[in-house]
Amino acid sequence: MLKKLDLQAVYSEFESAFRNIVRQYRRSLFGISAVAFGVIALLLTAGFVEWIFWAAREGAIESGLGHIHIMRPGYLENGQSDPYKYLMPENSATISAIEKLPSVRTAAPRIGFNGLISHGETTLSFLGEGVNLEKERVLSPSLLVTEGQDPAPDEAKSIFLGRGLAENLGVVVGDQVVLMATTPKGGFSAVEAKVRGLFTTVSKAYDDSALRVSLPLAQKLLRVSGIHASIIVLDDTAKTADMLLTLRSDFKDEGIQFVPWYDMADFYNKTVTLLSRQVMVVELIIAAVIVLSISNTMTMNVLERTSEIGTCLAIGRRRRQILRQFLFEGLSIGLIGGALGVALGWLLSIVISRVGIPMPPPPGMSEGYSGAIMLTSRLAVEAFVLALGTTLLASVYPAWRASRMEIVDALRHNR
Numbered sequence: 001m002l003k004k005l006d007l008q009a010v011y012s013e014f015e016s017a018f019r020n021i022v023r024q025y026r027r028s029l030f031g032i033s034a035v036a037f038g039v040i041a042l043l044l045t046a047g048f049v050e051w052i053f054w055a056a057r058e059g060a061i062e063s064g065l066g067h068i069h070i071m072r073p074g075y076l077e078n079g080q081s082d083p084y085k086y087l088m089p090e091n092s093a094t095i096s097a098i099e100k101l102p103s104v105r106t107a108a109p110r111i112g113f114n115g116l117i118s119h120g121e122t123t124l125s126f127l128g129e130g131v132n133l134e135k136e137r138v139l140s141p142s143l144l145v146t147e148g149q150d151p152a153p154d155e156a157k158s159i160f161l162g163r164g165l166a167e168n169l170g171v172v173v174g175d176q177v178v179l180m181a182t183t184p185k186g187g188f189s190a191v192e193a194k195v196r197g198l199f200t201t202v203s204k205a206y207d208d209s210a211l212r213v214s215l216p217l218a219q220k221l222l223r224v225s226g227i228h229a230s231i232i233v234l235d236d237t238a239k240t241a242d243m244l245l246t247l248r249s250d251f252k253d254e255g256i257q258f259v260p261w262y263d264m265a266d267f268y269n270k271t272v273t274l275l276s277r278q279v280m281v282v283e284l285i286i287a288a289v290i291v292l293s294i295s296n297t298m299t300m301n302v303l304e305r306t307s308e309i310g311t312c313l314a315i316g317r318r319r320r321q322i323l324r325q326f327l328f329e330g331l332s333i334g335l336i337g338g339a340l341g342v343a344l345g346w347l348l349s350i351v352i353s354r355v356g357i358p359m360p361p362p363p364g365m366s367e368g369y370s371g372a373i374m375l376t377s378r379l380a381v382e383a384f385v386l387a388l389g390t391t392l393l394a395s396v397y398p399a400w401r402a403s404r405m406e407i408v409d410a411l412r413h414n415r
Contacts, residue, residue, distance in 0.1 A: 017328035021336075024304075027297055032337040034293035035391060038286040039341025039383045040348065044373060045282050046383075047349050048357070049275045051374035057237065060265050062142035063201060064129075066108065066231035067240050068247065069259045070095065075228060076259065083112065084184040087226030090215070094254050095230050103234050103243060108135035109227040111218050115181030117211065119171050126165060127209050128179070130218025130227075139233050148173035148197030157217060158196035164208030166198050173197060179213070183223045191221045237261075287390045294394035298330055302402045313407045323403040330395025331388065338387030342380050349373035 021028045061067060071079075075086040090109050099107045111130040116123050131139075146163055159177070161169075171177060173195055180190045193213065200207050219225060234243060240260055247258045262269065302309070309322060357371035 017325050018332050020325075020329055021332050024301060027301060028333060031294050031297040031333045031391075032340065034297075035290055035334060035337025035387050036341035036344065038290045038390075039338055039387050040345040042283060042286050042383050042386065043342065043345030043375060043379060044348060044352070046279050046379050047345075047373035047375040048371065049279050050376060050379065051372050052275065053272055054374055055371075056268050056271060057265075059142060060268055061237060061261055062140065064136075064140040064143065064231075065261050065265060066139055067234045067237065067261050068232040068244060069261075069264065070098070070107065070230040070232065071228060071257050071259065072255070073257045075257070076264075079112075079228065083228065084222075084224065086228060087111075087224060088228075088230075088256065090225065090227045094251060094256065098232065098247065098251070101243075101246070103236065103239050105233045105235055106135045106138045107230045107232050108132055108139040109215060110229045110231060111215065111222070111224070111227045112229075113181055113218060113222055115179060115221075117165070117169060118178040118180065119169050119175060122169055124165065124169055125209065126179075126211050127206075128181075128218065129210075129212050130215040131212055132215050136212075139231055144200050146198050146200050148195070157191070157193045158214070159193040159217075160197050160199060160212040161195055162207035162210040163198045163200045164204060165211060166195070168208065171195055179221055181221050185223075187223075189221050189223055191217060193217065283386065287386060290387065290390040291394040294330060294333060294391045295398065297333070298326060298395050298398035299401075301329070302326065302398045305402075306405065309402050309405055310407050313405065319403040323399050326399035326402050327392065327395050330391045330399070334388040334391030337391070338384045341387065342384055345383070346375055346380065349375045 072086040072088055079086050095107050098104060109132050113128050113130065115126060115128065117126045118124075159179070161171070166172070169177070175195050176192060177195060178190055178192055180188065183189050199212075201210075213221075215227070232243070234240060240262075244258055244260050251258075312322060313319070353372035353374075357373075359369050359371045
């Protein structure tokens, strides 16, 4: 019963505080506006950064990184020095079983190798990948083809060159080139191939040395029958963690390793760390602006109502009631400003995303793209909590000052 009465008293005080906000509407509007604009600024900034994270993540995954890599243990650490030691069968019962799992679109085989590519009198080193041409279309849908087209599945001797490598080699689509590589036994092997297309990525350094060939051609050149990795593509990136747990649990005795995309996307991880810190700085700046604005509003509110406070104390209101009253007023400003900011921020994000944010071409690319604002429920909740927390914090000192007034001095104020 006592708790019920206490809740009723608190509700009554909160209602009284809200009426005071309405009564002092001009001053209250200033505080509400400060909170709302702060929340809008935070939502648009964080939403744009969230879109950058999404675009970078999906761009990397759809450019050939995939979601989960299946490989021999130790390949990531030592595969560059002894790549043939970590070969595994191309067609195994384990990989076939994984491809049948729910949410798995495909498991694309890969073999990495390096060597020399020659055209006419020019010979350059390259980094190559042998791929399954049909499954590669699922794995790398966003790979930008600038000339020609993907090699067809029946064109076993066609290759796909990075634009920089093609320019340095002096070849165009349709030219014949010779690939040379070292075999596992230390011998030397060479094959002829026809340039079917050119591609570009966000990394110019990669484009200057990369090429892709069909898996049979790569195995013929290297004189091997296995692969280095099989890359799983899921129907949703958000399922990566759950699928990883399933694979590691169901296939733990198969002598293979499962590596998620986020353990291999070093540039993406560093970008997330950097931009997350920048968003945190923005949050601190917005919090400081809100605290200063609300603190000034509440302080002026206390000064203007000094006589009213003295009267309340004189008729028997307790000091803690005065304290709660001004805290509730600050909290009301935070509630109204936060809710208004979230609503307007969400609306602006939809409008801006439909219009698009013109972005310049990234390094190594010739064409720009259109950005967007990606708001999530988590961002909206964080912005709203920030509004409540900062307004409540800013109200503490003015409320304490109001509750500590001397009755006589307060009553004589402005007289």
